[in-house]
Amino acid sequence: MGFRQCQSDTWLYTRRDGDGEDMVIVLVYVDDLLVGCKDASIISAVLQELRKCFDITDLGMVKHFLGQEVRREDGCYSLRLTSYIEDLVKRFGLADCNPSKTPMDPGYVRYEDSQPMADVTRYRSLAGALLYISVNSRPDIAASVSFLGRRASQPTINDWKAAKRVLRYLKGTKELKLKFGPGEEWLLRGYSDSDWAGDHDTRKSTTGFVFLYGTGPISWVSRRQTCVTLSSMEAEYVALSDTCQELIWIRRLLSDLEEPPVGATHVFEDNQSCLSFVQAERIRMK
Secondary structure, eight states, X not given: OOOEEOSSOTTEEEEEETTTTEEEEEEEETTEEEEEOSOHHHHHHHHHHHHTTSOOOOOOSOSEETTEEXXXXXXXXXXXXXXXXXXXXXXTTOTTXXXXXXXXXXXXXXXXXXXXXXXXXXXXXXXXXXXXXXXXXXXXXXXXXXXXXXXXXXXXXXXXXXXXXXXXXXXXXXXXXXXXOOTTSOOEEEEEEXXXXXXXXXXXXXXXXXXXXXXXXXXXXXXXXXXXXXXXXXXXXXXXXXXXHHHHHHHHHHXXXXXXXXXXXXXXXXXXXXXXXXXXXXXXXX
């Protein structure tokens, strides 16, 4: 069919149609496909080609994809998981509970005297569902889910209460959505941060970053670092290194879509010692 598999993402295929004027993008996930193009007639032609090889069903304009609700409003797309959150609230018996204003208690720690959970499967089920929500459309709970995921092997009653608090927060904010549009321009920018020795068990730090393209976040993470750092500067430097690795992949992805960023991409970091160290490394490398 003439599609080219992208090097940055093997599930993504592109092709130029209409005398090379229109880009056709096909995203594949198991047996679900998304076909995108500016020209609706080209999308119809691609679907006809696919029918010659596969038994497919055309569901029309995308409204739901992998549990996500997709909407187009005022020329912008939005993503949310309202229905998924509502089903999750009912499944874990929190339909009548009051929503929480924050996803996690700032003083959340694992107390040694907290009793272990009898049914660890229930905790893992909830933690996995929260991880799915976090990865797909809710960066605001990424840090909380990262902490909960570390307790999946031996969760305690205290961990279970913390997980239910995240779900109660989602119950009160289920209508929140990610909105994607150009804003003033299609500009890629990133933000990097880290705590220091935030994990009380291992003394490891947590990396956090987010990338925005136009008006919406397209990539974010909150995860424990693999090494133990000896200062806040080192923790910030490790986080910045992870951030820049993600940036390289995002730029490659945009290049595969023939929308490469113009010029350098700004990554914002707030630790002055880390910034001075980076500048010193740049000078030394020259």
